[in-house]
Amino acid sequence: MAATCVIGLQWGDEAKGKIVDLLTAQNDVVVRYQGGSNAGHTVVFDGKKYKLSLIPSGVFRSDVKSVIASGVVIDPAAILQEIDTLRQSGVEIEKNLLISERAHVIFPWHREEDRLMNDTGVRSEAIGTTMRGIGPCYRDKVGRSTALRIGDLYRADFADKVRAICALKNQSLPGLARNEEVRATVKPLDAEQIVKDYLGYAERLRPFVGDAVNYILDAVDADKKILLEGAQGSLLDVDYGTFPYVTSSNSSGIGVCAGSGIRATFFKRIVGIVKAYTTRVGGGPFPTELHDEIGQKIRDRGNEYGTVTKRPRRCGWFDAVAVRYTSRLGGATELSVMLLDVLSGFDTINICVAYELDGKRVEYFPSDVDDLARVKPIYETLPGWSEDITGVRKYEDLPENAKKYLDRLSEVVGKPVAIVSVGPSRDQTIIK
Ligand code: GDP
Ligand code: IMO
Ligand code: MG
Numbered sequence: 049m050a051a052t053c054v055i056g057l058q059w060g061d062e063a064k065g066k067i068v069d070l071l072t073a074q075n076d077v078v079v080r081y082q083g084g085s086n087a088g089h090t091v092v093f094d095g096k097k098y099k100l101s102l103i104p105s106g107v108f109r110s111d112v113k114s115v116i117a118s119g120v121v122i123d124p125a126a127i128l129q130e131i132d133t134l135r136q137s138g139v140e141i142e143k144n145l146l147i148s149e150r151a152h153v154i155f156p157w158h159r160e161e162d163r164l165m166n167d168t169g170v171r172s173e174a175i176g177t178t179m180r181g182i183g184p185c186y187r188d189k190v191g192r193s194t195a196l197r198i199g200d201l202y203r204a205d206f207a208d209k210v211r212a213i214c215a216l217k218n219q220s221l222p223g224l225a226r227n228e229e230v231r232a233t234v235k236p237l238d239a240e241q242i243v244k245d246y247l248g249y250a251e252r253l254r255p256f257v258g259d260a261v262n263y264i265l266d267a268v269d270a271d272k273k274i275l276l277e278g279a280q281g282s283l284l285d286v287d288y289g290t291f292p293y294v295t296s297s298n299s300s301g302i303g304v305c306a307g308s309g310i311r312a313t314f315f316k317r318i319v320g321i322v323k324a325y326t327t328r329v330g331g332g333p334f335p336t337e338l339h340d341e342i343g344q345k346i347r348d349r350g351n352e353y354g355t356v357t358k359r360p361r362r363c364g365w366f367d368a369v370a371v372r373y374t375s376r377l378g379g380a381t382e383l384s385v386m387l388l389d390v391l392s393g394f395d396t397i398n399i400c401v402a403y404e405l406d407g408k409r410v411e412y413f414p415s416d417v418d419d420l421a422r423v424k425p426i427y428e429t430l431p432g433w434s435e436d437i438t439g440v441r442k443y444e445d446l447p448e449n450a451k452k453y454l455d456r457l458s459e460v461v462g463k464p465v466a467i468v469s470v471g472p473s474r475d476q477t478i479i480k
Contacts, residue, residue, distance in 0.1 A: 051274040051310060052317040055301045056281030057374040059328040061354075061361065062321040063386035063469060065089025068105035068277045070474055071319070075275040077113045077267050078106030081307030082297040083279030084121040084154060084185070086178040088355025092472040096137070099355055102127045103134065103145065104277050110140045115260050118150035119297065119307025121185040122198060124249035147253065148260035149199030155210075155246075157217040157237055158184040164224040164234070175293055176330030178356050186296035198257055201250035207243045214239035261309045268314055276304050282374035290417050293332025301378020320380030320463065322371055324388045324453075327361040329354050333421040336364035336400045350390040365398040365427065368460035373413035375463050382466035385454060389470045394432040397453055400425040401460050430456060438471040443480045
Protein backbone atom coordinates (compact mmCIF):
# COMPACT_ATOMS: atom_id res chain seq x y z
CA MET A 49 0.00 0.00 0.00
CA ALA A 50 1.86 3.01 -1.15
CA ALA A 51 -0.38 5.68 -2.54
CA THR A 52 -0.70 9.21 -1.23
CA CYS A 53 -3.62 11.38 -2.30
CA VAL A 54 -3.59 15.15 -2.29
CA ILE A 55 -7.16 16.42 -2.05
CA GLY A 56 -8.50 19.96 -1.75
CA LEU A 57 -10.97 20.16 1.13
CA GLN A 58 -12.51 23.55 0.29
CA TRP A 59 -13.65 25.16 -2.99
CA GLY A 60 -10.38 24.70 -4.87
CA ASP A 61 -7.13 26.69 -5.05
CA GLU A 62 -6.02 25.38 -1.66
CA ALA A 63 -2.44 25.27 -3.02
CA LYS A 64 -2.53 21.60 -3.94
CA GLY A 65 0.10 22.21 -6.65
CA LYS A 66 2.69 23.27 -4.09
CA ILE A 67 2.16 20.17 -1.94
CA VAL A 68 2.13 17.80 -4.92
CA ASP A 69 5.45 19.25 -6.07
CA LEU A 70 6.81 18.87 -2.55
CA LEU A 71 5.64 15.27 -2.05
CA THR A 72 6.71 14.20 -5.55
CA ALA A 73 10.28 13.82 -4.30
CA GLN A 74 9.14 10.79 -2.25
CA ASN A 75 7.24 9.13 -5.10
CA ASP A 76 7.78 7.23 -8.36
CA VAL A 77 4.61 8.22 -10.20
CA VAL A 78 2.32 11.26 -10.01
CA VAL A 79 -1.21 10.87 -11.35
CA ARG A 80 -3.75 13.57 -12.18
CA TYR A 81 -7.12 11.82 -12.22
CA GLN A 82 -10.06 14.25 -12.75
CA GLY A 83 -10.97 17.71 -13.97
CA GLY A 84 -9.30 19.46 -16.85
CA SER A 85 -7.93 22.85 -17.73
CA ASN A 86 -10.37 24.44 -15.29
CA ALA A 87 -7.61 23.72 -12.76
CA GLY A 88 -4.75 26.12 -12.21
CA HIS A 89 -2.01 24.73 -9.98
CA THR A 90 0.92 26.93 -9.04
CA VAL A 91 4.37 25.60 -8.26
CA VAL A 92 7.18 27.92 -7.15
CA PHE A 93 10.82 26.97 -6.77
CA ASP A 94 14.21 28.56 -7.45
CA GLY A 95 12.40 31.90 -7.59
CA LYS A 96 10.34 30.84 -10.62
CA LYS A 97 6.58 30.44 -10.81
CA TYR A 98 4.97 27.73 -12.98
CA LYS A 99 1.26 27.41 -13.67
CA LEU A 100 -0.12 24.01 -14.57
CA SER A 101 -3.61 23.08 -15.66
CA LEU A 102 -3.50 19.51 -16.95
CA ILE A 103 0.05 18.34 -16.47
CA PRO A 104 0.68 16.92 -13.01
CA SER A 105 2.52 19.22 -10.61
CA GLY A 106 5.15 16.50 -10.20
CA VAL A 107 6.53 17.15 -13.69
CA PHE A 108 9.50 19.11 -12.39
CA ARG A 109 11.23 16.00 -11.03
CA SER A 110 12.62 14.29 -14.09
CA ASP A 111 12.89 10.85 -12.49
CA VAL A 112 9.16 10.71 -11.73
CA LYS A 113 6.50 9.64 -14.23
CA SER A 114 3.59 12.06 -14.71
CA VAL A 115 0.37 10.37 -15.73
CA ILE A 116 -2.84 12.01 -16.88
CA ALA A 117 -5.36 9.32 -16.08
CA SER A 118 -8.65 8.30 -17.61
CA GLY A 119 -10.91 10.52 -15.50
CA VAL A 120 -9.42 13.74 -16.87
CA VAL A 121 -10.98 15.71 -19.74
CA ILE A 122 -8.33 17.03 -22.09
CA ASP A 123 -8.36 20.08 -24.31
CA PRO A 124 -5.56 19.15 -26.73
CA ALA A 125 -4.71 22.77 -27.59
CA ALA A 126 -4.47 23.62 -23.88
CA ILE A 127 -2.20 20.71 -23.03
CA LEU A 128 0.06 21.37 -26.02
CA GLN A 129 0.43 24.95 -24.93
CA GLU A 130 1.40 23.75 -21.47
CA ILE A 131 3.91 21.31 -22.93
CA ASP A 132 5.43 24.10 -25.03
CA THR A 133 5.68 26.48 -22.08
CA LEU A 134 7.36 23.79 -19.98
CA ARG A 135 9.81 22.98 -22.76
CA GLN A 136 10.68 26.67 -23.13
CA SER A 137 11.41 26.73 -19.40
CA GLY A 138 13.77 23.79 -19.87
CA VAL A 139 11.57 21.24 -18.11
CA GLU A 140 12.31 17.76 -19.43
CA ILE A 141 9.00 16.03 -20.12
CA GLU A 142 9.65 13.97 -23.24
CA LYS A 143 9.97 10.63 -21.44
CA ASN A 144 8.02 11.48 -18.32
CA LEU A 145 4.52 12.21 -19.48
CA LEU A 146 1.86 9.59 -20.18
CA ILE A 147 -1.66 10.52 -21.29
CA SER A 148 -4.45 7.98 -21.00
CA GLU A 149 -6.10 7.01 -24.28
CA ARG A 150 -9.30 6.67 -22.23
CA ALA A 151 -9.36 10.35 -21.23
CA HIS A 152 -12.12 12.31 -22.94
CA VAL A 153 -11.44 15.11 -25.40
CA ILE A 154 -12.76 18.66 -25.19
CA PHE A 155 -13.85 20.10 -28.53
CA PRO A 156 -14.87 23.64 -29.58
CA TRP A 157 -18.56 22.70 -29.21
CA HIS A 158 -17.96 21.98 -25.52
CA ARG A 159 -16.58 25.46 -24.94
CA GLU A 160 -19.51 26.93 -26.85
CA GLU A 161 -22.02 24.90 -24.79
CA ASP A 162 -20.27 26.05 -21.63
CA ARG A 163 -20.70 29.66 -22.72
CA LEU A 164 -24.36 29.21 -23.62
CA MET A 165 -25.35 27.17 -20.55
CA ASN A 166 -23.44 28.91 -17.78
CA ASP A 167 -26.37 31.20 -17.14
CA THR A 168 -29.59 29.54 -18.25
CA GLY A 169 -31.83 31.61 -16.00
CA VAL A 170 -33.02 28.42 -14.28
CA ARG A 171 -31.24 29.44 -11.08
CA SER A 172 -31.00 32.90 -9.62
CA GLU A 173 -27.23 32.87 -9.94
CA ALA A 174 -24.92 31.68 -12.74
CA ILE A 175 -22.57 28.78 -11.94
CA GLY A 176 -19.70 30.98 -13.09
CA THR A 177 -17.70 28.23 -14.77
CA THR A 178 -14.18 28.64 -16.09
CA MET A 179 -15.60 28.39 -19.67
CA ARG A 180 -13.15 25.63 -20.54
CA GLY A 181 -15.86 23.24 -21.76
CA ILE A 182 -15.44 20.97 -18.74
CA GLY A 183 -19.12 20.40 -17.86
CA PRO A 184 -20.26 19.81 -21.46
CA CYS A 185 -17.43 17.34 -22.07
CA TYR A 186 -18.30 15.32 -18.95
CA ARG A 187 -21.98 15.52 -19.97
CA ASP A 188 -21.15 14.01 -23.36
CA LYS A 189 -19.00 11.35 -21.69
CA VAL A 190 -21.91 10.21 -19.54
CA GLY A 191 -24.30 10.57 -22.47
CA ARG A 192 -21.85 8.54 -24.64
CA SER A 193 -23.35 9.08 -28.11
CA THR A 194 -21.37 12.18 -29.01
CA ALA A 195 -18.23 11.68 -26.92
CA LEU A 196 -14.71 11.04 -28.18
CA ARG A 197 -11.71 9.85 -26.21
CA ILE A 198 -8.02 10.51 -26.77
CA GLY A 199 -7.69 7.07 -28.38
CA ASP A 200 -10.33 8.02 -30.96
CA LEU A 201 -8.04 10.72 -32.35
CA TYR A 202 -5.91 7.95 -33.87
CA ARG A 203 -8.68 5.86 -35.44
CA ALA A 204 -9.45 5.92 -39.15
CA ASP A 205 -13.05 7.01 -38.60
CA PHE A 206 -12.15 10.03 -36.48
CA ALA A 207 -12.92 12.61 -39.19
CA ASP A 208 -16.29 11.02 -39.97
CA LYS A 209 -17.22 11.00 -36.30
CA VAL A 210 -16.35 14.68 -35.94
CA ARG A 211 -18.43 15.52 -39.02
CA ALA A 212 -21.42 13.61 -37.63
CA ILE A 213 -21.13 15.23 -34.20
CA CYS A 214 -20.77 18.69 -35.76
CA ALA A 215 -23.98 18.15 -37.73
CA LEU A 216 -25.84 17.32 -34.52
CA LYS A 217 -24.24 20.10 -32.51
CA ASN A 218 -25.02 22.65 -35.22
CA GLN A 219 -28.66 21.79 -34.69
CA SER A 220 -28.58 21.83 -30.91
CA LEU A 221 -26.30 24.79 -30.16
CA PRO A 222 -28.67 27.58 -31.20
CA GLY A 223 -31.36 25.93 -29.06
CA LEU A 224 -29.23 26.39 -25.94
CA ALA A 225 -29.24 30.17 -26.20
CA ARG A 226 -31.58 31.68 -23.65
CA ASN A 227 -32.73 34.49 -25.96
CA GLU A 228 -32.48 35.84 -29.52
CA GLU A 229 -29.63 38.15 -28.66
CA VAL A 230 -27.49 35.26 -27.44
CA ARG A 231 -28.63 33.05 -30.35
CA ALA A 232 -27.28 35.62 -32.78
CA THR A 233 -23.79 35.04 -31.36
CA VAL A 234 -23.80 31.30 -32.12
CA LYS A 235 -21.58 30.56 -35.11
CA PRO A 236 -21.87 27.26 -37.01
CA LEU A 237 -19.10 24.76 -36.35
CA ASP A 238 -16.65 24.21 -39.19
CA ALA A 239 -16.22 20.43 -39.14
CA GLU A 240 -13.36 20.36 -41.67
CA GLN A 241 -11.35 22.93 -39.72
CA ILE A 242 -11.93 21.03 -36.48
CA VAL A 243 -10.80 17.76 -38.10
CA LYS A 244 -7.67 19.44 -39.42
CA ASP A 245 -6.85 21.09 -36.09
CA TYR A 246 -7.43 17.96 -34.02
CA LEU A 247 -5.48 15.66 -36.35
CA GLY A 248 -2.62 18.14 -35.98
CA TYR A 249 -2.91 18.06 -32.18
CA ALA A 250 -3.10 14.26 -32.26
CA GLU A 251 0.20 14.02 -34.13
CA ARG A 252 1.93 16.25 -31.64
CA LEU A 253 0.48 14.37 -28.68
CA ARG A 254 1.23 10.90 -30.08
CA PRO A 255 4.51 10.37 -28.17
CA PHE A 256 2.72 10.83 -24.88
CA VAL A 257 -0.45 8.80 -25.45
CA GLY A 258 -0.73 5.23 -24.20
CA ASP A 259 -2.50 2.71 -22.02
CA ALA A 260 -2.22 4.55 -18.73
CA VAL A 261 -4.50 2.08 -16.98
CA ASN A 262 -2.09 -0.79 -17.55
CA TYR A 263 0.80 1.43 -16.58
CA ILE A 264 -0.89 2.36 -13.31
CA LEU A 265 -1.96 -1.22 -12.55
CA ASP A 266 1.63 -2.42 -13.14
CA ALA A 267 2.88 0.32 -10.82
CA VAL A 268 0.40 -0.83 -8.17
CA ASP A 269 1.46 -4.48 -8.57
CA ALA A 270 5.10 -3.44 -8.25
CA ASP A 271 4.15 -1.56 -5.08
CA LYS A 272 5.54 1.67 -6.50
CA LYS A 273 4.99 4.90 -4.63
CA ILE A 274 2.15 6.74 -6.33
CA LEU A 275 1.01 10.28 -5.65
CA LEU A 276 -2.48 11.29 -6.74
CA GLU A 277 -3.14 14.91 -7.52
CA GLY A 278 -6.70 16.11 -7.10
CA ALA A 279 -7.99 19.13 -8.95
CA GLN A 280 -10.65 21.55 -7.68
CA GLY A 281 -11.83 20.99 -4.11
CA SER A 282 -14.21 18.66 -2.30
CA LEU A 283 -16.95 21.29 -2.02
CA LEU A 284 -16.98 21.45 -5.83
CA ASP A 285 -17.63 17.69 -6.10
CA VAL A 286 -20.60 17.02 -8.38
CA ASP A 287 -22.16 14.54 -5.93
CA TYR A 288 -21.03 15.80 -2.53
CA GLY A 289 -20.36 19.51 -3.06
CA THR A 290 -22.59 22.56 -3.15
CA PHE A 291 -24.63 21.34 -6.12
CA PRO A 292 -25.34 22.85 -8.63
CA TYR A 293 -22.50 25.31 -7.92
CA VAL A 294 -19.90 22.63 -8.45
CA THR A 295 -17.69 21.27 -11.18
CA SER A 296 -18.66 18.20 -13.22
CA SER A 297 -16.35 15.61 -11.70
CA ASN A 298 -15.87 13.92 -8.33
CA SER A 299 -13.29 16.33 -7.00
CA SER A 300 -13.47 15.08 -3.42
CA GLY A 301 -11.60 12.03 -2.14
CA ILE A 302 -14.46 9.95 -3.51
CA GLY A 303 -13.22 10.46 -7.08
CA VAL A 304 -9.69 9.09 -6.77
CA CYS A 305 -10.49 5.45 -7.55
CA ALA A 306 -12.82 6.17 -10.46
CA GLY A 307 -10.49 8.67 -12.07
CA SER A 308 -7.22 6.79 -11.65
CA GLY A 309 -8.25 3.13 -11.73
CA ILE A 310 -6.40 2.49 -8.46
CA ARG A 311 -8.19 0.36 -5.89
CA ALA A 312 -9.10 2.09 -2.62
CA THR A 313 -7.14 -0.37 -0.48
CA PHE A 314 -3.89 0.88 -2.04
CA PHE A 315 -4.27 4.34 -0.49
CA LYS A 316 -2.22 4.91 2.60
CA ARG A 317 -1.98 8.63 3.16
CA ILE A 318 -4.70 11.11 2.26
CA VAL A 319 -3.48 14.66 2.66
CA GLY A 320 -6.35 17.12 2.92
CA ILE A 321 -5.22 20.54 1.71
CA VAL A 322 -6.82 23.61 3.25
CA LYS A 323 -6.10 27.28 3.23
CA ALA A 324 -5.85 28.85 6.71
CA TYR A 325 -8.96 30.75 5.60
CA THR A 326 -11.46 30.06 2.76
CA THR A 327 -11.78 31.18 -0.86
CA ARG A 328 -14.22 30.47 -3.64
CA VAL A 329 -14.39 31.48 -7.31
CA GLY A 330 -17.67 31.55 -9.23
CA GLY A 331 -21.24 31.41 -7.92
CA GLY A 332 -22.83 29.58 -5.01
CA PRO A 333 -23.20 29.95 -1.25
CA PHE A 334 -20.21 30.61 0.97
CA PRO A 335 -21.23 30.97 4.64
CA THR A 336 -18.05 32.60 5.98
CA GLU A 337 -17.57 35.01 3.07
CA LEU A 338 -16.38 38.47 4.10
CA HIS A 339 -17.68 41.38 2.08
CA ASP A 340 -15.79 43.93 4.16
CA GLU A 341 -12.26 45.29 4.40
CA ILE A 342 -11.11 42.11 6.17
CA GLY A 343 -12.08 40.09 3.09
CA GLN A 344 -10.24 42.58 0.90
CA LYS A 345 -7.18 42.40 3.16
CA ILE A 346 -7.10 38.61 2.79
CA ARG A 347 -7.51 38.98 -0.99
CA ASP A 348 -4.68 41.49 -1.22
CA ARG A 349 -2.30 39.66 1.10
CA GLY A 350 -3.03 36.25 -0.38
CA ASN A 351 -3.08 37.60 -3.95
CA GLU A 352 -6.42 35.87 -4.30
CA TYR A 353 -7.08 36.16 -8.02
CA GLY A 354 -7.88 33.11 -10.16
CA THR A 355 -4.92 31.26 -11.68
CA VAL A 356 -7.02 30.35 -14.74
CA THR A 357 -9.58 33.13 -15.15
CA LYS A 358 -7.91 35.93 -13.10
CA ARG A 359 -11.26 36.55 -11.39
CA PRO A 360 -10.98 38.00 -7.86
CA ARG A 361 -11.54 35.11 -5.46
CA ARG A 362 -14.22 35.51 -2.80
CA CYS A 363 -12.54 35.37 0.62
CA GLY A 364 -13.69 34.49 4.14
CA TRP A 365 -12.76 32.89 7.45
CA PHE A 366 -11.91 29.22 7.86
CA ASP A 367 -15.06 27.11 7.83
CA ALA A 368 -14.45 24.12 10.09
CA VAL A 369 -17.98 22.77 9.55
CA ALA A 370 -17.30 22.42 5.83
CA VAL A 371 -13.80 20.97 6.30
CA ARG A 372 -14.95 18.54 8.99
CA TYR A 373 -17.43 17.27 6.40
CA THR A 374 -15.02 17.04 3.47
CA SER A 375 -12.16 15.57 5.48
CA ARG A 376 -14.43 12.80 6.74
CA LEU A 377 -15.80 12.28 3.25
CA GLY A 378 -12.37 11.87 1.72
CA GLY A 379 -10.91 9.99 4.67
CA ALA A 380 -8.14 12.55 5.16
CA THR A 381 -5.41 11.13 7.37
CA GLU A 382 -3.94 14.59 7.95
CA LEU A 383 -4.26 18.25 7.05
CA SER A 384 -1.85 20.51 5.23
CA VAL A 385 -2.64 24.10 6.22
CA MET A 386 -1.62 26.54 3.52
CA LEU A 387 -1.09 30.33 3.31
CA LEU A 388 -0.89 30.73 7.09
CA ASP A 389 1.40 33.73 6.45
CA VAL A 390 -1.57 35.60 4.93
CA LEU A 391 -3.19 35.74 8.39
CA SER A 392 -0.29 37.61 10.02
CA GLY A 393 -1.32 41.10 11.11
CA PHE A 394 -4.94 40.50 12.10
CA ASP A 395 -5.85 41.45 15.70
CA THR A 396 -8.25 38.54 15.91
CA ILE A 397 -9.03 35.57 13.65
CA ASN A 398 -12.34 33.74 13.41
CA ILE A 399 -13.01 30.03 12.93
CA CYS A 400 -16.53 28.98 12.01
CA VAL A 401 -17.30 26.09 14.39
CA ALA A 402 -21.02 25.64 13.67
CA TYR A 403 -23.88 27.19 11.71
CA GLU A 404 -27.15 28.69 12.77
CA LEU A 405 -29.96 27.52 10.52
CA ASP A 406 -33.45 28.92 11.13
CA GLY A 407 -32.57 29.76 14.74
CA LYS A 408 -31.05 26.34 15.49
CA ARG A 409 -27.37 25.46 15.92
CA VAL A 410 -26.25 22.85 13.39
CA GLU A 411 -22.88 21.18 13.21
CA TYR A 412 -23.32 19.37 9.91
CA PHE A 413 -22.92 20.67 6.36
CA PRO A 414 -26.41 21.05 4.80
CA SER A 415 -27.05 19.07 1.62
CA ASP A 416 -29.34 21.70 0.15
CA VAL A 417 -27.74 24.73 -1.40
CA ASP A 418 -30.62 26.99 -0.39
CA ASP A 419 -30.22 25.93 3.25
CA LEU A 420 -26.50 26.59 3.00
CA ALA A 421 -27.24 30.05 1.61
CA ARG A 422 -29.34 30.79 4.73
CA VAL A 423 -26.94 29.58 7.43
CA LYS A 424 -25.18 32.10 9.66
CA PRO A 425 -21.69 31.15 10.77
CA ILE A 426 -21.10 30.74 14.51
CA TYR A 427 -17.57 31.93 15.15
CA GLU A 428 -14.98 31.33 17.75
CA THR A 429 -12.59 34.28 17.94
CA LEU A 430 -8.91 33.68 18.55
CA PRO A 431 -6.14 36.21 19.12
CA GLY A 432 -4.01 36.96 16.04
CA TRP A 433 -0.26 37.51 15.68
CA SER A 434 1.69 40.32 14.08
CA GLU A 435 4.99 38.61 13.21
CA ASP A 436 6.00 37.90 9.62
CA ILE A 437 6.18 34.09 9.56
CA THR A 438 7.35 33.58 5.97
CA GLY A 439 10.86 32.72 7.19
CA VAL A 440 9.76 30.21 9.82
CA ARG A 441 10.79 26.60 9.08
CA LYS A 442 10.15 24.86 12.42
CA TYR A 443 6.76 24.45 14.02
CA GLU A 444 8.06 25.50 17.44
CA ASP A 445 9.30 28.80 15.97
CA LEU A 446 5.78 29.91 14.99
CA PRO A 447 4.21 32.64 17.17
CA GLU A 448 2.26 31.18 20.12
CA ASN A 449 -1.04 32.49 18.76
CA ALA A 450 -0.38 30.93 15.32
CA LYS A 451 0.18 27.57 17.02
CA LYS A 452 -2.98 28.06 19.08
CA TYR A 453 -4.89 28.83 15.89
CA LEU A 454 -3.61 25.66 14.19
CA ASP A 455 -4.34 23.56 17.28
CA ARG A 456 -7.89 24.81 17.49
CA LEU A 457 -8.47 24.41 13.75
CA SER A 458 -7.23 20.83 13.95
CA GLU A 459 -9.36 20.14 17.02
CA VAL A 460 -12.59 21.45 15.48
CA VAL A 461 -11.99 19.65 12.17
CA GLY A 462 -10.94 16.48 13.97
CA LYS A 463 -7.75 15.81 11.98
CA PRO A 464 -4.06 16.31 12.78
CA VAL A 465 -2.05 19.03 11.03
CA ALA A 466 1.00 17.49 9.33
CA ILE A 467 2.20 20.31 7.07
CA VAL A 468 2.04 24.09 7.41
CA SER A 469 2.84 26.41 4.52
CA VAL A 470 4.09 29.95 5.12
CA GLY A 471 4.84 31.07 1.56
CA PRO A 472 4.54 29.91 -2.06
CA SER A 473 8.05 28.43 -2.39
CA ARG A 474 8.96 24.80 -1.88
CA ASP A 475 11.13 25.66 1.09
CA GLN A 476 8.54 27.82 2.85
CA THR A 477 7.08 24.70 4.41
CA ILE A 478 6.95 23.33 7.92
CA ILE A 479 6.68 19.57 8.30
CA LYS A 480 5.23 18.95 11.72
P1 GDP B 1 -4.17 24.94 -6.41
O1 GDP B 1 -5.12 25.13 -7.54
O2 GDP B 1 -4.81 24.24 -5.26
O3 GDP B 1 -2.87 24.29 -6.79
O4 GDP B 1 -3.81 26.42 -5.87
P2 GDP B 1 -3.48 27.72 -6.78
O5 GDP B 1 -2.14 27.55 -7.36
O6 GDP B 1 -4.61 28.02 -7.70
O7 GDP B 1 -3.51 28.86 -5.68
C1 GDP B 1 -2.66 28.85 -4.58
C2 GDP B 1 -1.84 30.15 -4.60
O8 GDP B 1 -1.20 30.33 -3.35
C3 GDP B 1 -0.71 30.13 -5.61
O9 GDP B 1 -0.52 31.41 -6.10
C4 GDP B 1 0.50 29.69 -4.77
O10 GDP B 1 1.73 30.11 -5.32
C5 GDP B 1 0.21 30.40 -3.50
N1 GDP B 1 0.73 29.76 -2.29
C6 GDP B 1 0.88 28.44 -2.01
N2 GDP B 1 1.24 28.26 -0.73
C7 GDP B 1 1.32 29.49 -0.18
C8 GDP B 1 1.61 29.96 1.13
O11 GDP B 1 1.83 29.21 2.07
N3 GDP B 1 1.57 31.32 1.31
C9 GDP B 1 1.30 32.19 0.31
N4 GDP B 1 1.29 33.48 0.59
N5 GDP B 1 1.00 31.78 -0.93
C10 GDP B 1 1.00 30.45 -1.16
P1 IMO C 1 -8.06 24.12 -8.94
O1 IMO C 1 -7.66 22.74 -9.36
C1 IMO C 1 -11.29 26.90 -7.96
C2 IMO C 1 -15.05 26.39 -10.13
C3 IMO C 1 -15.45 27.48 -11.09
C4 IMO C 1 -16.96 27.38 -11.00
C5 IMO C 1 -17.19 25.89 -10.86
C6 IMO C 1 -17.53 25.17 -12.15
O2 IMO C 1 -7.15 25.18 -9.41
O3 IMO C 1 -8.32 24.16 -7.47
P2 IMO C 1 -16.11 24.46 -14.26
O4 IMO C 1 -15.32 25.28 -15.25
O5 IMO C 1 -15.28 23.44 -13.55
O6 IMO C 1 -17.35 23.87 -14.83
O7 IMO C 1 -16.61 25.52 -13.16
O8 IMO C 1 -15.99 25.36 -10.32
N1 IMO C 1 -13.71 25.82 -10.36
C7 IMO C 1 -12.65 26.06 -9.58
N2 IMO C 1 -12.51 26.90 -8.54
N3 IMO C 1 -10.26 26.12 -8.36
C8 IMO C 1 -10.40 25.27 -9.38
O9 IMO C 1 -9.44 24.38 -9.73
C9 IMO C 1 -11.61 25.23 -10.08
N4 IMO C 1 -12.08 24.55 -11.14
C10 IMO C 1 -13.36 24.90 -11.29
O10 IMO C 1 -14.97 28.74 -10.68
O11 IMO C 1 -17.40 28.00 -9.82
MG1 MG D 1 -6.00 26.68 -8.63
